[in-house]
Every structure is written in structure tokens, then in C-alpha cells.
Amino acid sequence: MPAFPLVEFRDVSKRFGDGPLVLERISCAVQPGEFVSVIGPSGCGKSTLLRLIAGLSPCTSGSLSVGGRSPAEAAAEIAFVFQEPTLLPWLTVAGNVEVPQRLRALPRAERNRTCARVLELVRLANRARAYPRQLSGGQKMRVSLARALALSPKLLLLDEPFGALDELTREHLNEELLAIREREDWTAFFVTHSVAEAVFLSSRILVMSANPGRIHAEIPVTLPRPRHAETRLSREFHETVTGVSRLLRSVETGAV
């Protein structure tokens, strides 16, 4: 076992203002190198989990550590991929990818090198000078991913990044994401609505229940790696998807 987990929730609860509890007594850990997906009914606080890890919002009670430090201290090692591509429309693809490095005032030569590298990873090197409005939805999301990878984060937080895309594009991007991960060394914490996506990508799935958000079950996914399009045709894949779906349905109807 590694020395300490990359992310560790201990009895974390969260409420906004005087509102009801959004998350109740969350305890879980993510080890370096894992790909953990979080799935659950809407309003179960999945996205809030990510925001806590990113340090965008404080825990109400309990403790949360990222790499043994507070989320704020670990911020430099975390990158966030949002639901929307969140590209700056006035910058080119390359300009957008370089935003995190510009915010950290890195020298131009280094920015250019990194930009070329990550655009290569997401297979958009030939679109570096295009503007976001010239790109398809899938391409925009790939730019967003490239931007997140630009600072070589240890931890990637992905908040339903492919939720707005059509099924086929989503599957392609899932495959690309795993292919990139074969070449880059980062840990992923991935929020999604799609069971198939969670099963395909993850080494472990956390199933949450809502009102208040709790971790209802933890399912290891033992599908062999590397995974590719054919993995979705395997029996084991279907069995896992069926199992998780059944569990999720029982959570959603409250028959826990």
C-alpha cells in the first residue's frame, strides 16, 4: 500500500449557508494512480465533492486532505475540467491551452512547448490557431482537457465533462481519455451520470444516494486494461454495467 492516499475524506459534511445538508459524513480515499468515478441521482452532491477537493468551497465539518495537505495548499497539483468547455472565445485554441501557464507567469518558450505537447495528446495540434467557435462540441471539450493537462497535474477533477455530447463522441472521448492516461501519470476523480462511462473508465465506482448525499456503495471495476472500444462488447463489461445500474436504480427509488 502507498504511504498515504492522494485524496482523503474523513467524516466530511457540507451545507451551504443555513440550507439542508448536501453531503453527510463522507469518508473515502483515492490512491495515487486510481481512476475513481462518482455516480448518483441528481442533487446527491457529486459536483460539490469535486468543488471541495479543488478548494473552491470549504467543508462544513470533517477533514479533507489532498496529498497530505489542505486542498488550498495542493491547488497547484489539481486541475479541474468543467461540464462546459469554458473556453475563452477571444483566444485561439493554443491561447486557451496556455491560460493556466499564463496565470502562473511561465515563460513563453515553456508555454509553447507544453501547448504543443498537450494538443498533440488530444489530437488537435492542427487546430492550434482556430478559434473556439470554429470547433465542434467534442473538439472544444478536448481543448478543455488539454488545458487541464498543461500544468501536469497529479489529480484531475472531471465534472461530467462529456455530459453534453452525443453518445458516439462521448465514447470516442472516453477511449481517448484512457489512451492519454496510458502516457501521462495522473489520478482521476470523475463525476458522471452515465453508468457505461463510469464502468468503462474507472478502477472504482462510488455510488451515491441523495438528500443528504452519502456514499452508498463502492464497486471495484476489474475489467482488464488497456481498455478500448471492444471492451464494451465483453460479457464482464455488461455484467458490471447491469450491476451498477441496478444499484443506482434502487438508490434513486429510495429502496435502499
Add this chain to the structure above:
Amino acid sequence: MTKPLLKSVLPAAFGTVLIGLWYALRFWVIAEERRFILPAPDAVLTAFIENAPYLIRAALNTSQGALLGFGLAVFVSFSLALLLSVSGLVRAALYPYLMALQLTPLPILAPLCVIWVGAGLESVALLTFAIAFFPLVVNTTQGLISVDRNLVELFASYRASRWQQLFLLRVPAALPYFFTGLRIAATIAPIGAVVADMNAGSSIDQGDGLGFAAIIFSSQGRYPELYATAALTCVLGLAFNAVILTLSWLALRHWHDAYEKSDR
């Protein structure tokens, strides 16, 4: 006929029709002894050519004041918008006074300007400033505070400083609003300049401005010259607006939806 060709032919054709109507109105509708109220287009053209040195000098004088005032308005309104974007409290405190400035009628403000800064260039500049200022500051402020929440969140996730957020995110995001303000200001600024001119547009060292020229021609009953002055004022306003539109196009063409080509 191709579309671009049609686009240049149509305005010319329409202009020709208008001039034809003008002659027709003059010869068939207006009684002979009243025809002085509508001089023929050729008479206006002659009046312009005969008075060209004086009129062009006047146009330069007015433009100089107008440009100075407009430039000042852009600079001050942008700085003030940055301040106003900081908080709703600042806006609540300052907006009523900005409104008051905008709601004071120009003909009242004009003589006041003469009292404050004297006749001539300064007065024209100040009044142009006063009329151009409001649309600029309101639009720019709106742009600075209407940034996409997701983008603000993105910058927060990278722990961007307040200044980085302002200059890398808010200012560029506000550009389309700023240019909307600029286009409104550019259409009303020439009016401000000419009204200022009518009150203060003559100084000993500079000579007359366009508004002052109009007053002189009208008092002397030189109507062809008056029409020529009006036409010149229009041309100046159009040229000014063309410059602003071009700047706006240059700044936004790559990314703003208003300039999106339909054939992408």
C-alpha cells in the same frame, strides 16, 4: 447580379432617386416664391465649392474638439467602469449622478460649458465628452460584470489574482459591450459637438466651427450654404461611425457571434 455588386449599386440607385425627388418637389410642389427654402442640389454643391476653404476649416475645428472630447470620454469612462465593476454598492452610489449628467439637456449644458472653460475647442470637447460619456460607461460596466460564471470559476480554480481576473478575463469579455457603447456614443457625439459649436464654436485664434457656420448662414439667409453645412456635418458623422465600426470589426471579428460568417 451578385450580392456584393447589388450592395454597392442599390444605395447609389436610391440616392439618384432621392435627388430626382428633390428636384421634382422643388419644381412641381413648392410655389416659385417659396423655392428658396429648398435650394436645388446643384446650387448646394456650388455653395459648397465656393465656400470650401471656410467650410473645411470649420469642419476641422469641430472635428478636433469632437475627437478630443470623444477620446477623453473613452478613457475616463473605461477607468470609471473598472471602478464601478468592483461592487454593486459603488454603482448604487454613483449611477444617479451619471444619470443626472446624461439627463441635463445639451442646450442648457452648452452655455455652462462656455462659462467653465471658455469658447472654442475646449467647450466643444467638453460637451462632446458629456454626451458620449454615459453610453460608454454604462455599457462597459455592464460588460465587466456580466462575465460567464463558468469562466470566473475556471479562473478561481487556478487561483488567479484579482488583477489577472480583471485583465485576462473581464476586460476582454467586456469588449463587445464596450464597442456597443462606442457605436452609440459615436452616433450622438457629432450632435453634441455641433450643438456646442452653435454656442461656443467661434474663437478668435481658431475661427468658426460647423455649428457656428450654420448660425451665420441661417441669419444671413444663405440657404444653399446652410444645406451644404448640414451635408458636411452628416458626412463627418458617417466617416466617424465608419471608423468605429471598422475598429469594432477588427477587435471582434474572430470570436464574436455578431461577426460569425454563415458559411463556416
